[in-house]
Amino acid sequence: xxxxxxxxxxxxxxxxxxxxxxxxxxxxxxxxxxxxxxxxxxxxxxxxxxxxxxxxxxxxxxxxxxxxxxxxxxxxxxxxxxxxxxxxxxxxxxxxxxxxxxxxxxxxxxxxxxxxxxxxxxxxxxxxxxxxxxxxxxxxxxxxxxxxxxxxxxxxxxxxxxxxxxxxxxxxxxxxxxxxxxxxxxxxxxxxxxxxxxxxxxxxxxxxxxxxxxxxxxxxxxxxxxxxxxxxxxxxxxxxxxxxxxxxxxxxxxxxxxxxxxxxxxxxxxxxxxxxxxxxxxxxxxxxxxxxxxxxxxxxxxxxxxxxxxxxxxxxxxxxxxxxxxxxxxxxxxxxxxxxxxxx
Amino acid sequence: xxxxxxxxxxxxxxxxxxxxxxxxxxxxxxxxxxxxxxxxxxxxxxxxxxxxxxxxxxxxxxxxxxxxxxxxxxxxxxxxxxxxxxxxxxxxxxxxxxxxxxxxxxxxxxxxxxxxxxxxxxxxxxxxxxxxxxxxxxxxxxxxxxxxxxxxxxxxxxxxxxxxxxxxxxxxxxxxxxxxxxxxxxxxxxxxxxxxxxxxxxxxxxxxxxxxxxxxxxxxxxxxxxxxxxxxxxxxxxxxxxxxxxxxxxxxxxxxxxxxxxxxxxxxxxxxxxxxxxxxxxxxxxxxxxxxxxxxxxxxxxxxxxxxxxxxxxxxxxxxxxxxxxxxxxxxxxxxxxxxxxxxxxxxxxxxxxxxxxxxxxxxxxxxxxxxxxxxxxxxxxxxxxxxxxxxxxxxxxxxxxxxxxxxxxxxxxxxxxxxxxxxxxxxxxxxxxxxxxxxxxxxxxxxxxxxxxxxxxxxxxxxxxxxxxxxxxxxxxxxxxxxxxxxxxxxxxxxxxxxxxxxxxxxxxxxxxxxxxxxxxxxxxxxxxxxxxxxxxxxxxxxxxxxxxxxxxxxxxxxxxxxxxxxxxxxxxxxxxxxxxxxxxxxxxxxxxxxxxxxxxxxxxxxxxxxxxxxxxxxxxxxx
Numbered sequence: 001x002x003x004x005x006x007x008x009x010x011x012x013x014x015x016x017x018x019x020x021x022x023x024x025x026x027x028x029x030x031x032x033x034x035x036x037x038x039x040x041x042x043x044x045x046x047x048x049x050x051x052x053x054x055x056x057x058x059x060x061x062x063x064x065x066x067x068x069x070x071x072x073x074x075x076x077x078x079x080x081x082x083x084x085x086x087x088x089x090x091x092x093x094x095x096x097x098x099x100x101x102x103x104x105x106x107x108x109x110x111x112x113x114x115x116x117x118x119x120x121x122x123x124x125x126x127x128x129x130x131x132x133x134x135x136x137x138x139x140x141x142x143x144x145x146x147x148x149x150x151x152x153x154x155x156x157x158x159x160x161x162x163x164x165x166x167x168x169x170x171x172x173x174x175x176x177x178x179x180x181x182x183x184x185x186x187x188x189x190x191x192x193x194x195x196x197x198x199x200x201x202x203x204x205x206x207x208x209x210x211x212x213x214x215x216x217x218x219x220x221x222x223x224x225x226x227x228x229x230x231x232x233x234x235x236x237x238x239x240x241x242x243x244x245x246x247x248x249x250x251x252x253x254x255x256x257x258x259x260x261x262x263x264x265x266x267x268x269x270x271x272x273x274x275x276x277x278x279x280x281x282x283x284x285x286x287x288x289x290x291x292x293x294x295x296x297x298x299x300x301x302x303x304x305x306x307x308x309x310x311x312x313x314x315x316x317x318x319x320x321x322x323x324x325x326x327x328x329x330x331x332x333x334x335x336x337x338x339x340x341x342x343x344x
Numbered sequence: 345x346x347x348x349x350x351x352x353x354x355x356x357x358x359x360x361x362x363x364x365x366x367x368x369x370x371x372x373x374x375x376x377x378x379x380x381x382x383x384x385x386x387x388x389x390x391x392x393x394x395x396x397x398x399x400x401x402x403x404x405x406x407x408x409x410x411x412x413x414x415x416x417x418x419x420x421x422x423x424x425x426x427x428x429x430x431x432x433x434x435x436x437x438x439x440x441x442x443x444x445x446x447x448x449x450x451x452x453x454x455x456x457x458x459x460x461x462x463x464x465x466x467x468x469x470x471x472x473x474x475x476x477x478x479x480x481x482x483x484x485x486x487x488x489x490x491x492x493x494x495x496x497x498x499x500x501x502x503x504x505x506x507x508x509x510x511x512x513x514x515x516x517x518x519x520x521x522x523x524x525x526x527x528x529x530x531x532x533x534x535x536x537x538x539x540x541x542x543x544x545x546x547x548x549x550x551x552x553x554x555x556x557x558x559x560x561x562x563x564x565x566x567x568x569x570x571x572x573x574x575x576x577x578x579x580x581x582x583x584x585x586x587x588x589x590x591x592x593x594x595x596x597x598x599x600x601x602x603x604x605x606x607x608x609x610x611x612x613x614x615x616x617x618x619x620x621x622x623x624x625x626x627x628x629x630x631x632x633x634x635x636x637x638x639x640x641x642x643x644x645x646x647x648x649x650x651x652x653x654x655x656x657x658x659x660x661x662x663x664x665x666x667x668x669x670x671x672x673x674x675x676x677x678x679x680x681x682x683x684x685x686x687x688x689x690x691x692x693x694x695x696x697x698x699x700x701x702x703x704x705x706x707x708x709x710x711x712x713x714x715x716x717x718x719x720x721x722x723x724x725x726x727x728x729x730x731x732x733x734x735x736x737x738x739x740x741x742x743x744x745x746x747x748x749x750x751x752x753x754x755x756x757x758x759x760x761x762x763x764x765x766x767x768x769x770x771x772x773x774x775x776x777x778x779x780x781x782x783x784x785x786x787x788x789x790x791x792x793x794x795x796x797x798x799x800x801x802x803x804x805x806x807x808x809x810x811x812x813x814x815x816x817x818x819x820x821x822x823x824x825x826x827x828x829x830x831x832x833x834x835x836x837x838x839x840x841x842x843x844x845x846x847x848x849x850x851x852x853x854x855x856x857x858x859x860x861x862x863x864x865x866x867x868x869x870x871x872x873x874x875x876x877x878x879x880x881x882x883x884x885x886x887x888x889x890x891x892x893x894x895x896x897x898x899x900x901x902x903x904x905x906x907x908x909x910x911x912x913x914x915x916x917x918x919x920x921x922x923x924x925x926x927x928x929x930x931x932x933x934x935x936x937x938x939x940x941x942x943x944x945x946x947x948x949x950x951x952x953x954x955x956x957x958x959x960x961x962x963x964x965x966x967x968x969x
Contacts, residue, residue: 002866002955003809044910052783103776104618120616133780134616148783150617154774157483161909168907175899183892217842220904220915227900228853231893235860238889266863269809270856273802277852280798281845286790288475289845296849 004265009257016313023310026302027198030205037208042215045162047155049073049091049102052081052148053110059087067113068106082287086148093155103150104134111136114144165219172223173197176230184237185325187318192233195311196226199302206298207291217292225299228274232267232307239263240312241325252320256312264308271304346879346943348936356936359827359928366830369458369469375409376428377455378435381417383446386661386722386729386761393418393439393448400438406431410460421455428452445727451594453613470833471596472612473840473914476788478781479612480620484771486605491577491769492522492570498680498697499548499563500524501742506544512537515558524548524563527555534559574604577768582607583760584767588623602909607771617778630676630762633668634709635717635733641667658721661730668719673709678702682762684755685745692755693747696762703742711739720746722761731761791844798848799825802855810862812941812952817858820934824854827925832918840914850922853897857930861886862953869956875948883935890931898923 012019043050053059064087065078074092081088091102108118116138138144173193180189203222207214239259243250250258278300282293380397382389391413397420401408408431409421420435422428432450440446456469474481500519503526507514514537515527528534534552538561541550547569551562565573582599585607589597598610614620636655643649644657645665651657652667659665680697687693698706710718713736720731734746749755802821806814828847832839865882873881901923904916942948 054780103778120619133614134618146780146782147778148780150776150778152773152776154485154772156485157775164907164909168903171903171906172900175903176896179895179899216908216910216912217845217915220842220908220912223900223904224849224897224915224919227897230896230900231856234892234896235889238892262867263863266859269863270859273805273855273859274849274852276801276805277794277798277848280796280801281794281848284790284793284797285845286786288787288841289790289794292842292845 003268006261006264009254009261010264011257012260012309013253013256013313013316016309016316019305019309020313023198023306026202026205030202030208033205033208034201037211039204039208039214040211042213043090043151043153043158044216045158045214047093047153047158049093049106050149050151051089051091051103051106052150053087053089053107054146054148055085055087055114056142056144056146058084061087063113064089064110067109071106071109073102073106103152107134107136107145107147107150110145111138114138116144161216168219168223169200169226172226176227180230180234180237183234184241185320187320187324188233188237188315191311191314191318192230192237192307194314195233195306196229196303198310199229199299199306200226202302203295203298207295212291212294215291217289218295221292221295222299225296225303229299229303229307232271232303233311235263235266236260236308236312237315240315240320244322244325252316252322255322256316260308260312267304267308271300275300346876346939348939348943352932353936353940356933359933360823363823363826363830365462365465366467366833367826369456369462369467370829370833372457372459372469374454375421375423375457376425377419377421377453378428378432379417379419379451379453380435380439381449381451383449384729386731387447388757389413389416389418389448391418396438397435400435401431403438404430404434406434419453419455421457466834468833468836470829470839471836472784472788473838473843474610474612474777474784475779475841475911476784476791476839477612478779478784479610480614480617481611481775481777482609482620482624482773483602483775484607484609484624485774486578486581486607487770487772488574488577488605489522492565492573493519494680494699494769495573496522496524496565497699498742499545501697501700501703503541503545505741505743506540507537510540512540522565526561526563528559528561531559534561537561578605578607580763580768581771584763585609585624606774613781617776621773630679630731631672631721631723631728632674632706633670633672633719633721634713635719636667636669637717656728658719658728658730660728661721663719663733664730666719666730666733668721673705673718674698674702678705679762682759684752684759687745687747691747692749692752693745694749694755694759694762695743695745698742700742706744707739707741710736714738720762732758787841791841791848795825795844795848795851799851802852806855806858810954813862813865813938814954816934816937816941817855817862817930819937820858820929821851821855823933824922824926824929825851827929828918828922831921831925837917838914839918840911842911842915843918846915846918846922850919850926854922854926854930856893857886857890857926858934860889861930861934865951866953866956869951869953870958875951876942879938879942879951883931883938887931890927894923894927 059080061078061080065076068076068078068089068091074094077090079088080086089106091106111118114136116136118134118136121133121135121137134147136143136145136147177189177193180192200222203225204214206212207218236259239262240255243255243258247255247258275297278293278296281289282297285293380389380393394411394413397411397418398408401411401420406427407423409423411418411420420431422431429452432452436443436446436448436450439448439450456463458467458469496519500517503524504517507526512533513530514533515529518525518527526537528537538550538552541548541561541563545563547566548563549566553560553562578601582601585599586597589599589609589611594611594614596612598608600608602608609624611620636652638652640649640652641655644651644667654670655667656670657665657667678698678701680699682694682696685693685695715736717733717735719733721728722731732746734748746758749758799821803818806817808814810817825847828850837843861882864886865878868878868881869875898920901916901920904912905920908916942951
């Protein structure tokens, strides 16, 4: 099999302006939605309480919402989570309440709705581990509702996570720029970081537009994508450098076209493989990994586009020249020079 | 040219064997076990409990795989749950003669089923995070300002007695938050005091000032002393939490310091937050009371009469049985510090510091009771245990020494127990998670399914597209997975759902290196290179690119590791390790396979790497004609 049967170099850079206009428009739209709609941050960032409960019967969301709202904990969000039996309840932080009790009070209320009583259950699992948990016992020892998980995050923690996320982003940006400037050239380093930060903004834009929940896991995915799609640009830059050395007659535009053409098959296959893995997570990973996989999918798709078309075009416009990359003549090349790269 | 020296093959074989060895324990699963831990702060569990458990099991006719003492608990493993429950009853009966007042906590638990020889090699299964096994997680913020003002209070007490001893008259000592202010009327006295304080109180720094006509000295804690106080407070809180959490009989409670002023608590297998919170948040329950040594009380002790009115009998502990008054002189929340410190005759002793309120009450009581006895009683689960009974040698206030311990060890223990009741500083829960056991199981299944199906899809594609080279790439990817799991097991890292996601993602990204290599080899073949030369050049040229691209990914991984917390950290650890193992496996291991297969063939005609398509008009390879 050979998917890519390319006769001659594809003149990608002829359309550089079009590519950049497209990506600028997407970027602008993403920023617009980020500003107008904002991110739907998970309670890890905002602070608050979260409960996941599992009903024995199909859950009646409206009834659940009504009874939780009646407790007066502020604006309540109730939604299905994964299946029709699982319900996720989110409660905001309210200064005048003892937050760590909120979850158990909500559960008690929901349990009372199902005419059950909250008690402690201690039992051994089939494997033989002793487990104690808060359980709602209804009529005839049945369990009409189960507490699958609760989370409570104080306000200070949330604010800190926000800051840490920004710090991590800054660290990645600076780290990658320094590395690329050292390995290649500052023009490449700027081009790569601009192209890939625009990916990050676009992912965030998607999350803002659809109001998907932005959690810590999504943040991890975003930063992983940043590192991953920069490596895409690196592969192309590597080729550009090599082509500058090998094909003395080509001009910059032709060199870039050649580099992109000769790596396009690898680019598509690699991203395809990674996407297969991400798809497996999307399909089998359950609701917890859902948005993580979604963020990765968007990141991978836009990663190809931006690192191939945008990064190279920016580098071209910044005026990358043969002399920038092939500094010394081949006679007095230092054999230990880390920038020497592949030698023909 | 495509030959590895023998040592490289040996190194790869060694990596494979080590990888297999350390991955192996993860496949054995877990077996039912019974865990015995101490139920009281006053009871220290040691290896001596093992023969008692063995005897109890033998008495009940139950066969255990083994009984071992580890850390601060003893564990016995059994073949099935029936034996486990039988064993639990037998052990509980033997160790706790009085079921209403258990000294030991006997709980059902799980232990790894991996054979002993693997355990001897320190090949242990990965530790599963709470999101995979269910449990409770707390993050607690320690109120450091409270710890500092508590310390400042104790310094104020020291100052008072120091100035009194040296006969330096002052116009009052006041503490406000973390600062201590001493007023003076005479500049000469102040200078004298300053000299003394600079000498004797190295932890405080003093500034001279005046307040109207009054002269004063203001003292604050030095930064390094402050840091030490905070570290000690955190350590003491962690110790106290350990003691309390032991009561829950949890398999492996993890109590860790997080940052400068936070403590995280993980309790696997516990879902009952209310009980966990109750136990963690238990208040101090140490009490100092007067002991009654009158003839009536002695008669009551011998059983010749009733316990006198207003008094109580305590039968357990050091110095027990003893009759004590019900009035409490000072309680655990008034205790600021208790440290083992030799007395003036260099005998082991414990020096105790109370806060000003406790000190005042102690002074009032001791003034009237010189020569009488005082007892320290620690209450756990509403049951008192006597820690010490000592004679009041003279009147004292907020600072005193308990002597007559005999050994230094006993003094250390007593100091620890006195402090065990209380927290050095109050704590507040700022983050809390509970994950139900069934959700944890679902998460494992989901994570496992993602990795399996993703891996299978990639493997199928690689083998179809690159044929034999695809098989090599798949083997290299499998080797990568093996190494990653082995390294995680070796480091005893905690595996979480984000961690599994990171394994999946890392595998998805790691295939990039092999794609790069295979595409390069194809390209060389397309350009007309001989098969051996193409393989060689393909690997050589791809290497620089692989290195560059992995370094950028690693930078992102390190950022997550440095700034991430909780789930992100779990993701980052696996991600970073995965990048490192993938460089090793994708380049060295796959090359090793290729060399083994093709390297020996001198006149290699073709390479099984799938179809190599050539543009029309390109020169046909001369080597194949």
